[in-house]
Amino acid sequence: MTDELLARHRAVMPSWMSLLYEEPIEIVHAHDRRMTDSQGRTYLDFFAGVLTNSMGYDVAEIGDAVRKQLDTGILHTSTLYLIRSQVELAERIAKLSGIPDAKVFFTNSGSEANDTALMLATQYRRSNQVLAMRNSYHGRSFGTVAITGNRGWSASALSPVKVNYVHGGYRYRSPFRDLPDAAYIDACVADLQDVLDTATAGDVACLIAEPIQGVGGFSLPPDGLFRAMKEVLDAYGVLFISDEVQTGWGRTGEHFWGIEAHGVTPDMMTFAKGLGNGLAVGGVVARGEVLDCFQAQSFSTFGGNPVSMAGATAVLDYIKDHNLQANCAARGAQLLSGLQAANSPLVAEVRGKGLMIGVELIKPGTTEPNVPAAARMLEETKNRGLLIGKGGLHGNVLRLGPPMTLTADEAQEGLNILVDALKATHAALA
Structure with missing residues (x-):
């Protein structure tokens, strides 16, 4: 089903409208900070539709407000x-x-x-x-x-x-x-x-x-x-x-x-x-x-x-x-400190504020952008149930922008996946 949709996408959508992943995914359901694809796999979302789904998914207060307006016709x-x-x-x-x-x-x-x-x-x-x-x-x-x-x-x-x-x-x-x-x-x-x-x-x-x-x-x-x-x-x-x-x-x-x-x-x-x-x-x-x-x-x-x-x-x-500004500060500090403590040879810099965190990847021992590592990290994190983004001038920076409602347990879950994926990526590309 996904292969068929991908073929149809490529036939009618412009080639410059890029998709993430070697095997792109179709999201069919979401709740809180988790998304489920058409194959039934569920992921913790650390990119929030490019920082757009700021409150997460299926938020009752927002849905109720929209439905109230729809009811007016x-x-x-x-x-x-x-x-x-x-x-x-x-x-x-x-x-x-x-x-x-x-x-x-x-x-x-x-x-x-x-x-x-x-x-x-x-x-x-x-x-x-x-x-x-x-x-x-x-x-x-x-x-x-x-x-x-x-x-x-x-x-x-x-x-x-x-x-x-x-x-x-x-x-x-x-x-x-x-x-x-x-x-x-x-x-x-x-x-x-x-x-x-x-x-x-x-x-x-x-x-x-x-x-x-x-x-x-x-x-x-x-x-x-x-x-x-x-x-x-x-x-x-x-x-x-x-x-x-x-x-x-x-x-x-x-x-x-x-x-x-x-x-x-x-x-x-x-x-x-x-x-x-x-x-x-x-x-x-x-x-x-x-x-x-x-x-x-x-x-x-x-x-x-x-x-x-x-x-x-x-x-x-x-x-x-829900005092989400304070939550962004706390969860951001949790992720920043955890990523910095990982001390991966692939990582040149972990930077950002709150829930806007960039991880710049380099070829170990240099300052040369490591584009293959960023691509591999997206696959490794996806395979472990985490969705992230990438960017930067050279496409070598991991972008983490979870919903602002992220919990401490979810932050730790995502952090563990990221650290594990960094190790796997380093081993695979060494």
């Missing part, structure tokens, strides 16, 4: 009509953002949210010049591919904006990697200043950055980098956009938004993924004058639809009621 009205749940959720997000006089616009995805933020910044600043981080990823749309600093995800060299990339987000392979934190920040800020002074016409629209680079392998700079960068940006009037598509809603544990670790308030934040727990929802929260800068009419057909708003509101309530 209204799945969609469009933003041409008042939507009470949209206004109420926007009010909550505006307050949570910490951005002064904030307004919110809802979209269907992170790509669309980042594309909207780009359009707002370039309109507000009357400039098509954009700064982005090396090793970054911001989406699949034409505009967001243009600002993605990771060759593996840059499908086109064509661009609606002029982009320059700056250092800072990926420390392990940075030319400044051996500097202490303060000196690393100084070097990256000096690079930003140099790019502004030499590679641009001066009137740059924005810098967009992920507090923790998701597709880039959960890489992150020292805390405080973006505060120091924003001081430079403010001197030029350049807007700062924090891409919180993967880092938002308390997943990093120590803060509700990833950017808070840097002690700075951005001009705009984009969000998506975990807010919907599988429902299509994204958006931009920004200073009111920035979000209001369009001189033409616009609306969103599906963005902020009543069903997604009901589910997203229930997700926010669930995060608060």
Whole structure:
């Protein structure tokens, strides 16, 4: 059955829409943090649909909220009509953002949210010049591919904006990697200043950055980098956009938004993924004058639809009621310390915050990316009942982003599998 479905998939789906595993799986049922495939095998989920199923699966409070909306018969009205749940959720997000006089616009995805933020910044600043981080990823749309600093995800060299990339987000392979934190920040800020002074016409629209680079392998700079960068940006009037598509809603544990670790308030934040727990929802929260800068009419057909708003509101309530930010901090510390203690010769670095953990794999005794080991690790963990992801500039980083509801016992179960799989992978590739 799986082979037949795979053949049909390949016949009608694009070749660039990749699937995980040598033998891809079809998920047919899920509950809590476990998923079952069409062959009846059950897995502990440590990737959460790319950090989207943030609460896990079959959560009664979220299902009940969605069913209540479905019972009204209204799945969609469009933003041409008042939507009470949209206004109420926007009010909550505006307050949570910490951005002064904030307004919110809802979209269907992170790509669309980042594309909207780009359009707002370039309109507000009357400039098509954009700064982005090396090793970054911001989406699949034409505009967001243009600002993605990771060759593996840059499908086109064509661009609606002029982009320059700056250092800072990926420390392990940075030319400044051996500097202490303060000196690393100084070097990256000096690079930003140099790019502004030499590679641009001066009137740059924005810098967009992920507090923790998701597709880039959960890489992150020292805390405080973006505060120091924003001081430079403010001197030029350049807007700062924090891409919180993967880092938002308390997943990093120590803060509700990833950017808070840097002690700075951005001009705009984009969000998506975990807010919907599988429902299509994204958006931009920004200073009111920035979000209001369009001189033409616009609306969103599906963005902020009543069903997604009901589910997203229930997700926010669930995060608060179950103190999931604290749970992310505790479970993340458990996984980080356990992986670091494993001391595998394949592992160059275990990094991240909360339940965003990257494990960079190298060929033992070198810093050379170990792509075969990452591929093998996905198979070894799957065979032991654990689903993980991979990413990084070279595809050699294991990505762990379990649902935020992960329990201590489940964290230990997943950790044991990971350590065992590292040993098996090292032995197989030695």
